[in-house]
Amino acid sequence: xxxxxxxxxxxxxxxxxxxxxxxxxxxxxxxxxxxxxxxxxxxxxxxxxxxxxxxxxxxxxxxxxxxxxxxxxxxxxxxxxxxxxxxxxxxxxxxxxxxxxxxxxxxxxxxxxxxxxxxxxxxxxxxxxxxxxxxxxxxxxxxxxxxxxxxxxxxxxxxxxxxxxxxxxxxxxxxxxxxxxxxxxxxxxxxxxxxx
Amino acid sequence: xxxxxxxxxxxxxxxxxxxxxxxxxxxxxxxxxxxxxxxxxxxxxxxxxxxxxxxxxxxxxxxxxxxxxxxxxxxxxxxxxxxxxxxxxxxxxxxxxxxxxxxxxxxxxxxxxxxxxxxxxxxxxxxxxxxxxxxxxxxxxxxxxxxxxxxxxxxxxxxxxxxxxxxxxxxxxxxxxxxxxxxxxxxxxxxxxxxxxxxxxxxxxxxxxxxxxxxxxxxxxxxxxxxx
Amino acid sequence: xxxxxxxxxxxxxxxxxxxxxxxxxxxxxxxxxxxxxxxxxxxxxxxxxxxxxxxxxxxxxxxxxxxxxxxxxxxxxxxxxxxxxxxxxxxxxxxxxxxxxxxxxxxxxxxxxxxxxxxxxxxxxxxxxxxxxxxxxxxxxxxxxxxxxxxxxxxxxxxxxxxxxxxxxxxxxxxxxxxxxxxxxxxxxxxxxxxxxxxxxxxxxxxxxxxxxxxxxxxxxxxxxxxxxxxxxxxxxxxxx
Numbered sequence: 116x117x118x119x120x121x122x123x124x125x126x127x128x129x130x131x132x133x134x135x136x137x138x139x140x141x142x143x144x145x146x147x148x149x150x151x152x153x154x155x156x157x158x159x160x161x162x163x164x165x166x167x168x169x170x171x172x173x174x175x176x177x178x179x180x181x182x183x184x185x186x187x188x189x190x191x192x193x194x195x196x197x198x199x200x201x202x203x204x205x206x207x208x209x210x211x212x213x214x215x216x217x218x219x220x221x222x223x224x225x226x227x228x229x230x231x232x233x234x235x236x237x238x239x240x241x242x243x244x245x246x247x248x249x250x251x252x253x254x255x256x257x258x259x260x261x262x263x264x265x266x267x268x269x270x271x272x273x274x275x276x277x278x279x280x281x282x283x284x285x286x287x288x289x290x291x292x293x294x295x296x297x298x299x300x301x302x303x304x305x306x307x308x309x310x311x
Numbered sequence: 312x313x314x315x316x317x318x319x320x321x322x323x324x325x326x327x328x329x330x331x332x333x334x335x336x337x338x339x340x341x342x343x344x345x346x347x348x349x350x351x352x353x354x355x356x357x358x359x360x361x362x363x364x365x366x367x368x369x370x371x372x373x374x375x376x377x378x379x380x381x382x383x384x385x386x387x388x389x390x391x392x393x394x395x396x397x398x399x400x401x402x403x404x405x406x407x408x409x410x411x412x413x414x415x416x417x418x419x420x421x422x423x424x425x426x427x428x429x430x431x432x433x434x435x436x437x438x439x440x441x442x443x444x445x446x447x448x449x450x451x452x453x454x455x456x457x458x459x460x461x462x463x464x465x466x467x468x469x470x471x472x473x474x475x476x477x478x479x480x481x482x483x484x485x486x487x488x489x490x491x492x493x494x495x496x497x498x499x500x501x502x503x504x505x506x507x508x509x510x511x512x513x514x515x516x517x518x519x520x521x522x523x524x525x526x527x528x529x530x531x532x533x534x535x536x537x538x539x
Numbered sequence: 540x541x542x543x544x545x546x547x548x549x550x551x552x553x554x555x556x557x558x559x560x561x562x563x564x565x566x567x568x569x570x571x572x573x574x575x576x577x578x579x580x581x582x583x584x585x586x587x588x589x590x591x592x593x594x595x596x597x598x599x600x601x602x603x604x605x606x607x608x609x610x611x612x613x614x615x616x617x618x619x620x621x622x623x624x625x626x627x628x629x630x631x632x633x634x635x636x637x638x639x640x641x642x643x644x645x646x647x648x649x650x651x652x653x654x655x656x657x658x659x660x661x662x663x664x665x666x667x668x669x670x671x672x673x674x675x676x677x678x679x680x681x682x683x684x685x686x687x688x689x690x691x692x693x694x695x696x697x698x699x700x701x702x703x704x705x706x707x708x709x710x711x712x713x714x715x716x717x718x719x720x721x722x723x724x725x726x727x728x729x730x731x732x733x734x735x736x737x738x739x740x741x742x743x744x745x746x747x748x749x750x751x752x753x754x755x756x757x758x759x760x761x762x763x764x765x766x767x768x769x770x771x772x773x774x775x776x777x778x779x780x
Binding site for chain 2: 687
């Protein structure tokens with residue numbers, strides 16, 4: 116419920132390794148709330164979320180370690196440089212084995228390693244936020260409108276990042292206004308906001 | 312399977328991050344300190360400069376000013392992290408939130424409470440406080456300001472998501488600050504009159520240990536609620 | 540007994556039961572109030588020290604007891620919320636807050652009215668009055684916080700945390716203020732420093748305390764019912780009323 120309004124009920128979803136779930140629906144139908152419930156940031160009013168058969172509130176830290184969340188906010192500090200932000204993300208989660216400079220290279224921010232995030236454009240900040248996905252190791256990626264502020268080239272680049280993640284047995288849950296092209300068996304669609 | 316950092320490494324990382332942020336936002340953090348000095352200066356102006364009067368009220372005045380300055384500085388603990396989404400990321404960390412919170416509160420104290428320790432003796436001298444009382448004053452500030460940061464953190468965590476959070480924050484936090492004020496001011500007053508302040512100092516220490524053990528958990532719970 | 544507890548937690552059930560009790564509670568309260576007031580204002584002899592003016596304690600003391608009692612109830616609600624996740628406990632907690640605040644305010648006002656004949660002034664930094672004042676601030680803080688948070692579910696949780704922190708603090712605050720008061724004021728003899736109270740005064744006092752208890756439950760039930768309606772208006776059972 117959000118401000119005493121019922122958003123959705125009787126939802127049943129299950130996701131396997133290598134699969135992506137795209138949540139769709141009109142604005143205000145609860146996509147963000149659902150994603151936040153899946154991350155554990157928000158408690159559902161009823162029902163439960165299982166990760167490998169165990170409820171996530173019991174798993175706590177172990178579950179968080181395997182989840183990466185990029186929400187509406189970028190989650191980066193403007194007063195710190197790109198590299199400092201990524202180092203912090205690694206300290207807070209499970210670091211991946213990729214060198215941070217390579218991560219920046221992949222998202223086309225290599226030149227801005229030492230620049231303060233405050234002076235970057237919106238698209239660049241978003242790319243840094245998504246770079247977090249590469250800097251840390253997580254099986255499940257939960258992404259809320261990841262392509263906001265990105266140009267076509269960046270969108271294509273991240274789409275292939277997502278594909279690679281799925282091929283490596285990762286999982287993705289995301290919402291997006293943009294179309295994702297993926298092989299059918301890897302893709303599940305969930306439509307929220309249908310009046311009952 | 313997990314090669315995440317150890318808890319103490321994450322703790323130190325977060326602490327250093329907050330100190331670094333404070334360094335780059337110097338102006339914002341200097342305000343409460345300035346406020347502290349200004350408030351104390353107001354009193355001789357308002358009450359006349361009679362030395363006996365000033366010396367008598369000095370402990371209370373300094374501590375009330377410290378309290379108000381602490382309340383002003385509280386917002387900075389979580390506000391910026393809440394606004395740019397960093398708070399969510401901290402809450403999604405596999406490390407225990409209560410201890411990460413402790414790292415942030417420690418950073419806050421280092422930046423807001425410790426400077427008081429340096430400035431207070433000068434102001435105490437200006438108000439005519441005797442020397443041994445000044446030592447007691449410093450001791451109470453050393454023990455008391457972390458308590459203010461710890462308890463204040465609970466209040467900030469509860470109100471960080473609210474629009475008019477600042478006003479409610481003061482209402483919430485002031486009653487909880489009262490014991491610290493009472494014991495710290497009276498310890499200093501006792502020392503100024505030549506009595507032994509150790510009983511009050513021990514009470515303050517007890518509060519400190521109580522806050523360190525309880526406040527991080529309450530703050531973490533409040534943060535989870537605010538971010539949901 | 541456990542089953543009864545769980546059944547009580549269901550909103551429609553509670554709504555009905557509370558509704559049935561309310562008229563009874565109303566009558567019991569009036570009866571007790573009348574008895575207590577009669578005993579206190581008419582029957583009990585005038586105090587040899589303070590004459591007639593001491594009679595205000597028959598309102599002041601029970602009000603003060605209630606202000607603390609309600610706060611403790613709120614802290615118990617916190618435990619119920621955390622352990623059993625009972626939604627009803629959230630409702631009880633937030634409905635109790637204004638009632639507790641009113642009792643505290645009543646205690647303060649009657650305390651200061653008592654102060655005039657006793658100390659010659661309406662307000663004095665008596666240990667009890669000061670800690671009551673701070674308790675009032677705690678209550679106001681709880682009410683304020685609850686009003687400020689839009690999503691009532693979250694508001695319930697926030698207030699539960701605050702109530703808990705407050706409960707830990709109440710003995711601390713009370714102790715510090717009493718300690719401070721005894722340090723700064725001269726020793727003040729209050730009526731209840733005497734080891735025993737005459738029966739004719741004790742009885743009306745207890746009657747009033749009981750009356751206030753009943754009033755609390757009465758007001759609580761009414762508020763809870765209103766709050767439940769507001770929270771559950773999307774649910775079926777409300778539509779069927």
